[in-house]
Amino acid sequence: xxxxxxxxxxDIEPTPQDDGPEPVCAISYSxxxxxxxxxxxxxxxxxxxxxxxxxxxxxxxxxxxANYTVxxxxxxxxxALTAASHxxxxxRDANLPTIDLASIEKDxxxxxxxxxxNPKNYQLWYHRRAxxxxxxxxxxxxxxxxxxxxxxxKIARKELEYVDKILGDDSKxxxxxxxxxxxxxxxxxxxxxxxxVDYSHSKILSDPRNNSAWNQRWFALHEGQISTRSNSSKxxxxxxxxxxxEKANDEANYALCGAKVxxxxxxxxxxxxxxxxxxxxxxxxxxxxxxxxxxxx
Amino acid sequence: xxxxxxDASHPWMVYWILHSLDLLGHFxxxxxFTSNANAKGDMTMREVxxxxxxxxxxxxxxxxxxxxxxxxxxxxxxxxxxxDKLRELVRSQEITNKERNKDSGDGTVTIIGGGxxxxxxxxxxxAPTYAAVLALSIVAGIGxxxxxxxxxxxxxxxxxxxxxxxxxxxxxxxxGELALNLLSEKRLPLYAFxxxxxxxxxxxxxxxxxxxAFRMHHDGEIDVRxxxxxxxxxxxxxxxxxxxxxxxxxxxxxxxxxxxxIISSNPLLAPSIAKHISACQTHEGGFGAEPHNExxxxxxxxxxxxxxxLNAVEQIDVDNLRGWLARRQMGYEGGFCxxxxxxxxxxxxFWQGGAMAVLDEWDRGATEMKGGGSEMIEGEREKxxxxxxEELDEEEEWERxxxxxxxxxxxxxxxxxxxxxxxGLRDKPSKPRDFYHTCYNLSGLSVAQHSSRLWxxxxxxxxxxxxxxxxxxxxxxTVNIVGRTDxxxxxxxxxxxxxxxxxx
Numbered sequence: 001x002x003x004x005x006x007x008x009x010x011d012i013e014p015t016p017q018d019d020g021p022e023p024v025c026a027i028s029y030s031x032x033x034x035x036x037x038x039x040x041x042x043x044x045x046x047x048x049x050x051x052x053x054x055x056x057x058x059x060x061x062x063x064x065x066a067n068y069t070v071x072x073x074x075x076x077x078x079x080a081l082t083a084a085s086h087x088x089x090x091x092r093d094a095n096l097p098t099i100d101l102a103s104i105e106k107d108x109x110x111x112x113x114x115x116x117x118n119p120k121n122y123q124l125w126y127h128r129r130a131x132x133x134x135x136x137x138x139x140x141x142x143x144x145x146x147x148x149x150x151x152x153x154k155i156a157r158k159e160l161e162y163v164d165k166i167l168g169d170d171s172k173x174x175x176x177x178x179x180x181x182x183x184x185x186x187x188x189x190x191x192x193x194x195x196x197v198d199y200s201h202s203k204i205l206s207d208p209r210n211n212s213a214w215n216q217r218w219f220a221l222h223e224g225q226i227s228t229r230s231n232s233s234k235x236x237x238x239x240x241x242x243x244x245x246e247k248a249n250d251e252a253n254y255a256l257c258g259a260k261v262x263x264x265x266x267x268x269x270x271x272x273x274x275x276x277x278x279x280x281x282x283x284x285x286x287x288x289x290x291x292x293x294x295x296x297x
Numbered sequence: 298x299x300x301x302x303x304d305a306s307h308p309w310m311v312y313w314i315l316h317s318l319d320l321l322g323h324f325x326x327x328x329x330f331t332s333n334a335n336a337k338g339d340m341t342m343r344e345v346x347x348x349x350x351x352x353x354x355x356x357x358x359x360x361x362x363x364x365x366x367x368x369x370x371x372x373x374x375x376x377x378x379x380x381d382k383l384r385e386l387v388r389s390q391e392i393t394n395k396e397r398n399k400d401s402g403d404g405t406v407t408i409i410g411g412g413x414x415x416x417x418x419x420x421x422x423x424a425p426t427y428a429a430v431l432a433l434s435i436v437a438g439i440g441x442x443x444x445x446x447x448x449x450x451x452x453x454x455x456x457x458x459x460x461x462x463x464x465x466x467x468x469x470x471x472x473g474e475l476a477l478n479l480l481s482e483k484r485l486p487l488y489a490f491x492x493x494x495x496x497x498x499x500x501x502x503x504x505x506x507x508x509x510a511f512r513m514h515h516d517g518e519i520d521v522r523x524x525x526x527x528x529x530x531x532x533x534x535x536x537x538x539x540x541x542x543x544x545x546x547x548x549x550x551x552x553x554x555x556x557x558x559i560i561s562s563n564p565l566l567a568p569s570i571a572k573h574i575s576a577c578q579t580h581e582g583g584f585g586a587e588p589h590n591e592x593x594x595x596x597x598x599x600x601x602x603x604x605x606x607l608n609a610v611e612q613i614d615v616d617n618l619r620g621w622l623a624r625r626q627m628g629y630e631g632g633f634c635x636x637x638x639x640x641x642x643x644x645x646x647f648w649q650g651g652a653m654a655v656l657d658e659w660d661r662g663a664t665e666m667k668g669g670g671s672e673m674i675e676g677e678r679e680k681x682x683x684x685x686x687e688e689l690d691e692e693e694e695w696e697r698x699x700x701x702x703x704x705x706x707x708x709x710x711x712x713x714x715x716x717x718x719x720x721g722l723r724d725k726p727s728k729p730r731d732f733y734h735t736c737y738n739l740s741g742l743s744v745a746q747h748s749s750r751l752w753x754x755x756x757x758x759x760x761x762x763x764x765x766x767x768x769x770x771x772x773x774x775t776v777n778i779v780g781r782t783d784x785x786x787x788x789x790x791x792x793x794x795x796x797x798x799x800x801x
Contacts, residue, residue, distance in 0.1 A: 018417045020363040022356050025310040027300045041418050067305045069420045072516045126518045172639065178590050185589075211637040215591040218580055223589060266624070266637050274580035 003059055005039050008052050014038035015045060036060050044073055049080035058110070065114050071123045075130055078103055099134045107131055112162065119166055125175045129182060132159060136186065149189070156187045164199075171203065177212045181219055193224025208258050214267045218274070221247065248279045305415030305425075308364055311357055312428035313736035315435050319789055320739045320779040324350055324439045324469065347468040354436045354472035361429045362479055366421050367411040367486065368515070370493035374404045379562060382536070383408065383492075386485040410489030421490055422514040423526035430487075430530035431788050433476040438792025440473015481801055484534045491527045492564060498573055498588075508573035510587075520586035521577050525599035528565065528606045529786055533796045537565055537606060571609035574600050578613050581637065582621030592621060594635040594648040601652050602785045610659045619656060623702065625649045630714065631706030632725075633741075642724045643715035643734050646707055646741020647787070653701050654748035654784035661699070661749075699749035700768055707745040708771035711738050740782050746770060747781040 016038055019026065029037075036059045043053045057074040060067060079097045086100060099107075108131055115124045136152055160183060166176045184192050197220045203213035222241050229242050243251060252275050258268030303310055318324065326347060377383045386408055412421025413429035467473075491511070496519055498508040511523035531537040576588040577600055583592025584600035601618070604610045625633045625645065633645035715722045715738045721730030722738035750766050770777060780789045 015418075018363060020359045023360040023363070024353070024356050025307055025314070025360065027304055027307075029301065029304075033301060044418070064301055064304050066302060067415070067419070068422060068514060068517060069305070069414065069418075072420060072514075075516065122513075122518055129518075130516070172636075174586070174591065174593065178586055181587075181589055209638045211639070212591050215579065215581070215589075219589045270581055270637065278580070 009039050012042045015041035033063050049077045065118050068123050104131045104135050153189050156183050172212045196220040208261050209265050211267045214271050242282045248275050251275050307416045308413050308425040308428035312432040313732040315432050317736050317739050351468045351472050358475045363417045364413045366414050367409050369407050370410040370489050371405050377406050382488050408489045411486040412490045423523045427526035433480050434533050434796050435788050435792050436476035437473050438795040440469040441795050488536050507569040509569040510573045521596050522599045524603040528603045532606050535801050571607050574603050575612045582617035594645045598648040598652045601655050605655050605785050622653045626702050630710050632710035644737035647737040650741045650744045651784045654744045657701050657749050704745040704768045705771050711742045743779045743782040
């Protein structure tokens with residue numbers, strides 16, 4: 001999309017970048033870069049959160065997707081544009097800034113396209129989180145009871161599919177795995193916790209040396225509370241949830257199977273040691289001699 | 298064209314390059330550790346060069362000052378009343394703008410805070426703020442160095458460092474003062490900005506379980522880097538020292554019969570902050586960006602260095618961390634990797650190697666974190682000197698090496714694999730050089746050469762035969778030595794010393 005910026009912003013005076021006299025590390029910008037950012041600075045200064053301002057952020061972000069200031073201003077535009085067009089809607093009662101569904105979908109798509117060449121860009125991943133937070137809020141507020149929960153889960157699954165796509169290119173992308181954890185933790189749906197254990201397993205199968213997948217398995221089992229000890233005062237060690245003895249046994253065997261595939265792979269051994277250590281410490285801490293003896297066996 | 302992607306990281310570029318140059322002794326007039334080039338040569342030439350470099354440092358300060366942005370932040374009146382720094386800030390701003398700081402009746406006060414952004418007109422952000430404060434500290438440290446620190450290694454008649462002519466003038470002094478003035482001016486607004494980035498974590502209503510994390514910027518991501526990017530500058534700017542009890546606190550203590558304890562009213566020292574950082578430790582032993590994220594070298598360094606600044610290292614599973622760190626050094630390559638089953642990368646020379654050095658420092662019982670290495674008990678230094686005077690064979694020396702990783706292998710990786718033949722350093726062979734990797738490879742090299750040593754190396758082995766002030770060195774000790782970096786703050790220990798001795 002080419003934007004004839006000087007014409008569209010004919011009423012605005014551009015603001016050149018003020019680096020001061022003789023700056024160090026001066027970057028050699030292209031003329032189009034300078035033009036876009038000179039006008040953006042002016043627009044931000046007067047805080048014009050309009051359609052044309054929003055389009056200008058698109059131009060700037062394509063030139064430098066790491067400009068967190070522009071991302072923030074873009075979100076402010078989205079919120080302002082939504083507020084303007086939904087002035088009479090229920091949405092405004094929510095008292096929290098929100099963005100309409102269509103815009104969210106479009107921007108998730110925009111972030112995806114920019115992300116192609118920038119899978120390690122912090123701002124892109126945060127933008128997805130910010131958009132999804134709005135989406136989850138809207139889905140929660142608009143739909144009643146059962147429907148709302150399934151609506152949220154549907155959104156979550158769609159986003160998890162997106163992350164899976166990214167992991168297809170780089171199976172250890174740190175942001176991607178972290179994003180998965182955020183989605184699952186935030187939505188906190190038991191089906192999603194269970195399916196994440198399965199997802200970790202599938203990733204481990206395709207590459208047993210993928211330590212991120214092993215870490216995800218630990219996360220899903222412990223934080224999902226599907227196989228942890230009940231929430232009594234004795235149930236945690238240092239405030240963290242602990243696997244039930246039965247599950248710990250299963251996981252220890254799982255890890256040993258992983259280790260058999262390649263005994264020189266650290267991931268399953270580390271996993272095994274962590275499972276045992278956790279049980280051992282819990283047993284000692286709980287003072288239950290029976291527990292201790294089972295663990296040592 | 299390639300640097301456009303760093304347009305939101307100007308202060309980073311400045312810091313990476315400045316710190317690299319400083320480690321290479323570029324600003325030392327009578328360098329005790331670099332090659333002979335600096336020490337010998339015509340005095341007039343050196344004078345000219347020094348003034349050119351001083352001009353560069355002045356430009357650095359100016360560039361960074363143009364990356365500063367103010368931002369309005371809101372506090373409850375109660376929080377302001379309980380915080381002497383916020384009260385001072387309100388007072389100072391009231392003089393210039395009475396309207397803005399009026400208590401708005403609903404119990405909130407608006408303060409003009411601020412921070413450094415990635416470039417002019419960019420929002421304040423923790424990462425460029427960290428880079429800018431460090432870079433400015435380096436300039437201040439260079440310009441305001443105490444004339445008694447550092448000695449000349451040859452037998453010329455000039456006896457002090459950085460005095461270049463009869464007038465005993467440090468050519469970097471002006472730039473140093475500019476840097477320090479900028480830091481003094483921005484110190485309290487920075488503090489207000491940092492506090493405004495706090496975010497309560499978890500859903501626990503239990504106060505004891507409260508965890509507080511920091512965002513990287515307003516409407517930005519939360520991760521453990523932010524804690525470090527905030528605490529490190531605070532340490533350098535004297536914002537993290539234990540504050541003296543207020544008079545009402547003293548009264549309460551007296552009533553309880555307790556005249557000795559100091560209650561810290563500094564919100565940065567709140568236990569909930571250390572709690573969040575600790576929660577980022579995983580079952581593997583390292584730390585992730587957020588709780589339950591995979592253990593990763595960069596975040597591990599940030600977490601550990603933060604805890605060290607807060608004097609809260611004992612809250613984590615130290616043994617598990619040490620094991621994880623040790624396993625990150627690659628047996629074959631000698632460098633470090635960032636996570637289990639991932640590849641070696643030169644930048645982890647510092648993130649992991651430095652983290653190990655921080656842990657070693659803590660382990661040796663250094664009580665309070667200060668710059669320049671461990672604090673020593675009286676008489677200990679003499680005892681250590683005696684020990685080092687003994688002749689040791691190589692194996693014995695390796696066994697009593699106080700550093701917890703193989704420093705020779707790390708140096709070897711950095712010097713033989715991470716260097717680009719045209720200058721600069723890199724991730725690994727076949728990757729291109731860049732300033733980030735140059736900075737962190739050199740920082741890692743510094744840690745490998747100096748850490749665990751009890752004092753600053755001020756004379757190199759070849760003259761007196763005394764190499765006790767360095768770890769085992771790979772290669773030619775007369776050309777390979779770089780400056781000594783502080784493993785927590787990652788600027789040279791001499792610069793830290795200048796900053797910590799300031800009374801803001």
